[in-house]
Amino acid sequence: MSRQPTIKDVASKAEVSFKTVSRVLNGEPHVRKEVRERVLAAAAALDYRPNIAARGLIGGRSRLIGFLYDNPNYSYVTEAELGALQVCREAGYHLAVEPVDSQNDVARQIEQIISSLRLDGVIMTPPISDDASAMAVLDRLGVAHVRIAPNAARESGPCVFIDDEAAAFALTRHLLDLGHQAIGFVLGHPDHGASALRLAGFERAMASAGLQAGADHMVQGYFTFESGMSAGHRMLSGADRPTAIFAANDKMALGVMAAARELGLAVPDQVSIAGFDDTRAAQICSPSLTTVRQPVDAMCQAAADMLISMSANEDLADPALQLDFEIRARRSTAAPPG
Secondary structure, three states: OOOOOOHHHHHHHHOOOHHHHHHHHOOOOOOOHHHHHHHHHHHHHHOOOOOHHHOHHHOOOOOEEEEEEOOOOHHHHHHHHHHHHHHHHHHOOEEEEEEOOOOOOHHHHHHHHHHHHOOOEEEEOOOHHHOHHHHHHHHHHOOEEEEEOOOOOHHHOOEEEOOHHHHHHHHHHHHHHOOOOOEEEEEOOOOOHHHHHHHHHHHHHHHHOOOOOOHHHEEEOOOOHHHHHHHHHHHHOOOOOOOEEEEOOHHHHHHHHHHHHHOOOOOOOOOEEEOOEOOHHHHHOOOOOEEEEOOHHHHHHHHHHHHHHHHOOOOOOOOEEEOOOEEEOOOOOOOOOO
């Protein structure tokens, strides 16, 4: 071939994944002898030589990917972490999970993490994925990074996301189709880019039905159970309470559900409640929560795949990767009373 063969060319010739090629070339254990021999034969036939200047995660570096988070929703963090961990283990990498306080000097914290752990690549979750100083320090240090669910500058580097606005629009349409008109909304944390997109989707769906949520039916939340509970009490205590409430994440929706119970309101007979994310808690609470399924695990699997491809000096097929969402209609929503 006229161009320099790549690790994916070797994988194609050997009929294995490029991760398997990486493991063989780096002497990783637990690769079957026949597979190892096939990979080595393919590399020899193609005269494959790794580019030393671009070995990245493949060569003599730490083989350590960082997972950076600052999110009060630990169900989200756990699901995201497990998704990345699965891909890392399959490819012979390790995952370092590191908290970052987004309210303090993010760039300094990340520089300290990179310095102490010698990370070869970084997965950035919200709200860090929208922090310009975080991207700047990683670029300066020459560390590959992939952002999860950024709101801004998706063209500036690899990222994985869903269409949060379309998802919120679809969930709101679900409530409207059930017959609700008085729908409340608990806003997400103002520091998270997705919060504005979910609000925009909610407002667009309401406008499409000729409706607008009143000021008393729009309450700021912070992606925590406590803020959802406070918002629920505020919206459901008055005579002019909404017949349905859409919270911008599951944790807040569960807080709204707790507030409804404290006020003696049956869910969904007297008030319908919906969330966003489809966490494990949304599936096992009673009644089970109607929500948007955001494939957090698949998003972080894709991010880890991207980092490994980048380390192999491979072009990304889609550096701004959009995954699909689903509406999960469950028992917490029904037609309005009366």
